[in-house]
Amino acid sequence: MAAGATALALAAGLLAAGASPAAAAPAEPPGAYRPPPTRMQAAADARDTVGRHGAAIRAAATENYQVRSVVVDPDGSRHVRFDRTYRGLPVLGGDYVVHANPDGGFRDASVAQRQKITTGVTPAIGARTATAVAVKEFGGPHQKAGAHLVIDAVQGTPALAWQVVVTSDEPRELNVVVDARSGAVRRTFEGLRGAETGTGRTLYNGEVPLTTTRREDGSYTLADPARGGARVLSLRGGDSAEPLVDADNVWGDGTLADPATVAADVHYGLAETYDYFKDQHGRSGVRDDGSVPGAQVHFDDANAYFDAFCFCMGFGDGGSGYGPFVSLDIVAHEYAHAVTDATADLIYDGESGGLNEATSDIFGTLVEFAADNPQDRPDYLVGEKTGVTLRYMDDPDRDFTSASCWSPSVGYLDVHESSGVANKFFYTLAVGSGETAWGNSPTCNGAPAVTGIGNEAAGRIWYRALTVYMLSNTNFGGAREATLKAAADLYGASSVEHTTVDAAWAAAGVDGTVPAQQEPAVTRPDVQQHLVGDAVNLRIQARDPQGDEITFTATDLPRGLSISADGLITGTIAAHGSTLSTITVTDSGGHAGVTTVYWAITGPPVVRPIEDRVGVVGEEDVFFVIASDDGIEMTYSWSGLPPGVDGYDSLVWGTPQEPGVYPVTLTVTDDEQRSTVVTFTWTVNPA
Ligand SMILES: [Ca+2]
Ligand SMILES: [Ca+2]
Ligand SMILES: [Ca+2]
Ligand SMILES: [Ca+2]
Ligand SMILES: [Zn+2]
Structure with a gap:
């Protein structure tokens, strides 16, 4: 590490300059005890380091940096987090962390910003225009909107932008970042107003922090303003789902005695899943607009569901030997159904249904790995925390009902069983075939052994295939094509990843001879x-x-x-x-x-036209009007009829008594207050 060596030399020089010259620094013996620096010292050292490692943090000449936080490890290693301003403007996404050795020497830096900032700071559009754009983006009534200039360096080339904060009394707070040159919305993010950190004493996940919301009355509720307002409601004690409320923001007691316990599991699972999709795939919420389905706990079933119609999920209390369906992989499984619904929308039947289910098992498992919770060790099993493993991804037919290998009849299985083909593909792609610490996955049809490419690459390939290439009617052959395209996009057509996708499908019985769906x-x-x-x-x-x-x-x-x-x-x-x-x-x-x-x-009612009519004084007349409104009730209102004649709904009956020319109007109105007006002329001649 050449950079590290240079930094060490410079830091040593700095130390000598700062200390009394007479001390003349005898070299410390290796391993000598050195008291850890104070946080203030660590911050000051890091600030000096920044000046000499500008390139590492993509520094521009007109920038300033403010220390936000300092972490000193037990061994004295330091991690100092900075915020950045550019010509006095805050830089969104300009934050970075300087990592330093125990002696203060620069080790490296974590920097999200990809490019040095070069933009000018004169906006082409004014604050008022930007605010109007943001209010439109907010949608619905708002209370306040204020704009200030920033540099947006969160993605791509840093640009001058207006950050507009729009609030309503819902309460809601949306930040809209508007490009200060084009007026385009660069991105939006929800404000954190009301976000509080509580504690969950969960059933399956141990004690975990929860992001909750403080209510007007000082109590708390399980709604996560940092993650699309993700919320958990309880079905216990009523027909309708009610928000859970708590006085001290400590949720559950780790047992089923407290109904908040499983709610804490679900709330934790939602946050971990939201973060997984955000961190790994840059996806905000299920539709990439921050939205998260509402979750309900305490329904009486050993099951869980996502319902696209209500955009909600339910997590049952278990039974028949199963514990509650609130484990991390189950919560992420249902959330992933919502992601599928918003993307490939795989039809929940036949082979596409198997792919839909497998997508949920895959992301459920990847979230379990990402969370890496010591109380729920990562594995390639689905639902194991309920006490009964629902599915085995390494070799799905271990459950005696799922399919491990594709066959022409696999699409006739239940979608939770045909999913096995894609679960086995994914497991083989990530882990490889044969026996490992994670399971044992023999290849189908004597296909060659496979060496896995790891969860991260396999997850990226599946995500891209799902969101870019799979369609509602994709079958296993089509999924093979979709993942090959995704791997070629991400890693190149001659990459190991691409070759491994091909091999992993063959290991699940889907080689190039298995037909992909052809129809649109x-x-x-x-x-x-x-x-x-x-x-x-x-x-x-x-x-x-x-x-x-x-x-x-x-x-x-x-x-x-x-x-x-x-x-x-x-x-x-x-x-x-x-x-x-x-x-x-x-x-x-x-x-x-x-x-x-x-x-x-x-509606409105369709009324057959009425021909002009001729009658004679003293001669009785009767006729019907024909009107219809697809079975909806209608009312008839007549005006201008000759004296002696009356309208009775659609019937007109009477004996005209006065000669004359009468313009008649009929208004037919349905029960949705939609009307049709018909006019005609009734000429009454003398007798
Ligand atoms: Ca409590
Ligand atoms: Ca587990
Ligand atoms: Ca699991
Ligand atoms: Ca075609
Ligand atoms: Zn499912």
Whole structure:
């Protein structure tokens, strides 16, 4: 380490200059006791060091540094954390840590900022414009918004920006970083207002810190403002989920006697999972917008779930020999379902369903490794803390129901059993085949042995395949293609990682001869609610796994609508009624993907036009109006009828008594207060 040696020499020189010249520094014998420096001394030494190691911290000439914290190890090693300002402006992401040897000599520095700052500090857009941009980004009513200039060095090239803090009384605080040249939103992050550090006395994870929220009345609740507001509610003692509240911010007692215990496990699991996706993959929350599904504990089942409709998760109390389903790998498993839902959206059936389940087992396991909690040692087992291992990733058929090796019938298994193929692939990719400390993974069909590439690379490959290449209908053959592409992107097409992906799939029975799905994946649109007369502009989304050219056709579209070859449905809705349309998307090889669109078309009432009418004084007349509103109740309001004639809902009956020309108006209103007005002229001749 040449840099270290240089630093040591310089530091020694500094020490001599600072001490009395007469002391003339006799060399210390190796291993001599040296009292640890005070924090203040460590900070001062580090500050001197920074001046001589500018390149290591990407220093620019016009910067200043402020010590934020000092850690001195028992052996005297020092770690001094600095914040940075550039021409007086705070630098977001400009913080760094100087690591120094016990004698104060520079060891190295941890620096997130990638480039030296060179930007000017004159904004092209003003604070008022930036604030308007930020308020729009915040969405919903806000209370206050204030802007100040910063340098944003969190990602990419450092740039001049406005940091706008927008608050509402929800309470919510959003920081919006607006580029001071273009006015574009560079990024947003939630403020930490109300965040408190509590303690969880958990069932499975020992005693852990929890980030919680202090409430107006001084009590605390399990909501994590630092992580998308992740919160845990309890279903105990009622039908609806209630927030957990606690007076001293110490949650649970490590046993089931205290209902807060398992809530603390889940809250801890959410934080570890959020941090894993953020740290490893740069993903904020499940949709990369900071959002986290609400979690509920204390439902009566030996199971856990993620529900896309409510954007919520549940963690059961266990039973039938199982402990509560609140372990780290289970919490991360459900959270990962939400990530899948927001990305590849793998259909929860057949082979794609197996991939969906495996994705959750994979990330559940990777979070367990990342957390490295001594009470829940990392492993490639799923749910082992419940007392019964749910799945074995090294050799999934150890549970006697899951598949270890792909076969043409694997897609007929339950998704928690077909997942075994991808779990085995992942395990083999990370750890390798054969017997290791983590398990025993024989290769399928006599495939060659595999040497693993480790969790981090394997996790990056799976994440990229999931978020970039997999589609809703991806099967195991398609997952092989997706992970090969991901490995080529990340490590190169001739890398060891790429070769190992190929070998690990072969070890799970998926070699190049296993067919990948060919047909386009078509996204089912939400229910389309419209009124008669609405103009429609609906783009059907589809992607072909091979990138083939695709063509859209449709049957049973509502009257008045048509679809273009590139999937745009347009037109004006001409009739009531609920309709299920079928959309077929065909690739150039004739492989077809299909979805349906449900159209709920209501009001206003459709009233058949009424022809002008001619009558005679003294002659009885009767007729009906024909109106419909897809089964919705309607009311009829008549005006201008000739004297002697009345309207009874859709029936008109009477004997005109006065000659004349009568303009008549009928208003038909449905119970959603939508009206249709029909007019006609009634001419009454003398008798
Ligand atoms: Ca408490
Ligand atoms: Ca474990
Ligand atoms: Ca586990
Ligand atoms: Ca295709
Ligand atoms: Zn699952």
